[in-house]
Amino acid sequence: MKTSNNRFIARMIRHRYLYLMVLPGFLTLLIFHYFPMYGILIAFKDFNASKGIWGSEWVGFKYFLSFFNDPMAFRVLKNTLLLGLYTLFWSFPAPIILALLFNELRNKRFKKIVQTVSYFPHFISVVIVAGMLKEFTARDGLFNHIVAFFGGEPVMFLLESDFFRSIFISSGIWQGVGFGTIIYLAALSGIDPTLYDVAEVDGAGRWKKVVHITWPSLKPTTIILLIFAVGGVLGSDFQKIILLYSPETYEVADVIGSYVYRQGILGAQYEYTTAIGMFMSLISFIVLYLTNWISRKVSETSLF
Amino acid sequence: MKRDSLGSRAFDALNVVIMLLIMVVVLYPILNIVATSLSGASYISSGSVTIWPKGFNLEAYTTVFHDPYIFKGYLNSIIYAAGSTGIMLLFTAMMAYPLTIPGFAGKKFLTFFLMITMFFGGGLIPTYLLMRSLNLLDTVWVMILPGAISAYNVFLFRTFFLNIPSELKDSAYIDGANDLVVLFRIILPLSKALFATFALFGLVGSWNSWFEALIYLRDQDKYPLQMVLRNYLFTLDTTAIQGRVGGGAVAVNAPGETLDPKAVRMSVIIITMFPIMCIYPFFQKHFTKGLFVGSVKG
Numbered sequence: 001m002k003t004s005n006n007r008f009i010a011r012m013i014r015h016r017y018l019y020l021m022v023l024p025g026f027l028t029l030l031i032f033h034y035f036p037m038y039g040i041l042i043a044f045k046d047f048n049a050s051k052g053i054w055g056s057e058w059v060g061f062k063y064f065l066s067f068f069n070d071p072m073a074f075r076v077l078k079n080t081l082l083l084g085l086y087t088l089f090w091s092f093p094a095p096i097i098l099a100l101l102f103n104e105l106r107n108k109r110f111k112k113i114v115q116t117v118s119y120f121p122h123f124i125s126v127v128i129v130a131g132m133l134k135e136f137t138a139r140d141g142l143f144n145h146i147v148a149f150f151g152g153e154p155v156m157f158l159l160e161s162d163f164f165r166s167i168f169i170s171s172g173i174w175q176g177v178g179f180g181t182i183i184y185l186a187a188l189s190g191i192d193p194t195l196y197d198v199a200e201v202d203g204a205g206r207w208k209k210v211v212h213i214t215w216p217s218l219k220p221t222t223i224i225l226l227i228f229a230v231g232g233v234l235g236s237d238f239q240k241i242i243l244l245y246s247p248e249t250y251e252v253a254d255v256i257g258s259y260v261y262r263q264g265i266l267g268a269q270y271e272y273t274t275a276i277g278m279f280m281s282l283i284s285f286i287v288l289y290l291t292n293w294i295s296r297k298v299s300e301t302s303l304f
Numbered sequence: 305m306k307r308d309s310l311g312s313r314a315f316d317a318l319n320v321v322i323m324l325l326i327m328v329v330v331l332y333p334i335l336n337i338v339a340t341s342l343s344g345a346s347y348i349s350s351g352s353v354t355i356w357p358k359g360f361n362l363e364a365y366t367t368v369f370h371d372p373y374i375f376k377g378y379l380n381s382i383i384y385a386a387g388s389t390g391i392m393l394l395f396t397a398m399m400a401y402p403l404t405i406p407g408f409a410g411k412k413f414l415t416f417f418l419m420i421t422m423f424f425g426g427g428l429i430p431t432y433l434l435m436r437s438l439n440l441l442d443t444v445w446v447m448i449l450p451g452a453i454s455a456y457n458v459f460l461f462r463t464f465f466l467n468i469p470s471e472l473k474d475s476a477y478i479d480g481a482n483d484l485v486v487l488f489r490i491i492l493p494l495s496k497a498l499f500a501t502f503a504l505f506g507l508v509g510s511w512n513s514w515f516e517a518l519i520y521l522r523d524q525d526k527y528p529l530q531m532v533l534r535n536y537l538f539t540l541d542t543t544a545i546q547g548r549v550g551g552g553a554v555a556v557n558a559p560g561e562t563l564d565p566k567a568v569r570m571s572v573i574i575i576t577m578f579p580i581m582c583i584y585p586f587f588q589k590h591f592t593k594g595l596f597v598g599s600v601k602g
Binding site for chain 2: 098124125127178182
């Protein structure tokens with residue numbers, strides 16, 4: 001026992017530089033990732049900065065209950081869920097379809113050019129995308145020129161609730177569809193080309209080849225990404241929302257993330273918004289877990 | 305090679321049309337912004353600017369360069385991007401390397417410690433309160449340090465390091481080199497591809513981020529460019545912009561034409577996007593690598 005202890009200590013001394021190397025990253029994680037987890041405790045307390053997190057008074061589930069009694073709670077939950085589901089419905093299949101179309105292009109140079117162009121919006125910042133949307137949807141903007149061309153009356157797109165989701169989701173596709181194809185194209189590049197030759201000999205047309213060779217090879221990737229996407233349904237991109245929304249569109253645009261930002265950071269209701277955040281993380285985790293479980297049962301593909 | 309059926313050729317034609325449409329949808333808005341930023345006020349307000357400048361002038365750019373916040377924003381963004389990317393690469397490499405050493409006591413614990421952060425976090429408000437209580441608000445550090453380590457990156461680095469043939473470092477150890485020397489003299493020089501990819505993604509991600517600045521910075525002198533841009537696009541009105549750039553002194557360009565505030569806003573977009581546009585051609589061949597750089601080969 002003693003010798004093995006000595007050997008262990010000798011090994012730790014021999015590896016002293018390794019511990020030194022790990023230290024900066026370890027401390028960064030401890031401070032910036034683990035301390036905030038501890039900070040979640042304020043959801044159960046009346047937070048008093050001078051008393052600190054631990055010293056503040058326990059109040060149990062007070063702030064969780066006040067969320068259920070908050071008249072805004074239903075609205076933000078509904079908006080978060082609907083925006084998430086619509087985004088999933090429109091934005092998830094888009095890169096798969098585009099990757100399949102890329103794959104069918106015969107001219108390799110043309111393919112490369114379109115790909116390069118379609119990836120670019122992914123690298124444009126949210127602020128710029130939101131700013132572009134604001135300019136193009138303005139009274140004298142591009143969209144209203146098109147409306148006017150067809151003889152319509154100018155529309156203030158960003159001030160009308162009816163348009164918010166469409167603008168949010170379509171611009172999201174504009175930003176992400178090209179870059180989203182990369183992972184599918186990588187899966188496609190792994191297909192053995194002789195499979196296509198054999199299928200051709202067997203008389204398969206292009207459509208048949210897509211259905212029986214291309215699509216099956218995309219399926220595992222698709223399922224994994226679908227699990228992530230369903231798990232992330234409640235985590236809408238509120239950075240873009242807080243740039244684009246306004247009191248006129250809160251009715252459809254205000255989601256959990258933006259509500260927490262407004263009430264928490266701007267309104268200083270720290271305990272309450274921490275409780276909301278914690279509640280949502282819990283729901284999100286359950287959704288992810290269930291999706292993964294269903295996927296394992298149905299398709300035998302799963303994350304964990 | 306048998307001849308393609310009519311349907312197949314029709315599909316090819318349709319596919320090419322779709323692709324051209326996609327290119328138009330992606331490029332038109334960007335070209336329109338470039339063109340608007342370079343156009344004269346009367347053409348902009350009549351809505352006749354498409355993808356080519358009309359009434360070409362550089363007034364919008366000379367105007368915004370009079371705004372000291374643009375320069376400060378540029379400088380701040382460069383500091384934040386370089387700082388956060390540099391620290392990210394250094395900390396990540398140093399954390400990943402020990403995870404490749406057989407017999408390193410604590411490997412299991414560290415892996416678990418990292419994994420937890422992939423699934424759980426404190427959320428927006430507790431993180432904000434932490435920064436506040438550490439007195440990090442309005443400092444450079446809040447923009448540089450918190451993102452330095454992501455478990456995902458550490459695991460990718462580790463897999464990459466594991467793919468480096470171990471004979472190279474073994475012989476260095478036999479020659480008496482310590483772990484630090486092996487990491488910095490043997491492993492890192494062999495990981496240039498990994499570093500290039502993560503450096504580019506890190507720089508672009510940091511350059512484009514703005515939300516951290518929104519919640520952690522109050523002092524406008526510390527704003528990164530994205531926040532300056534956000535103010536131009538969403539909060540400042542025309543008079544405020546003119547106030548910042550020195551009033552009417554530069555508001556007139558071609559005879560009888562005043563500068564359209566829209567051109568000013570578009571020029572700030574272009575100025576903000578410019579570095580990304582410059583590195584994009586070099587960057588784009590790294591995309592696939594970035595996704596798969598850590599994957600185990602065959």
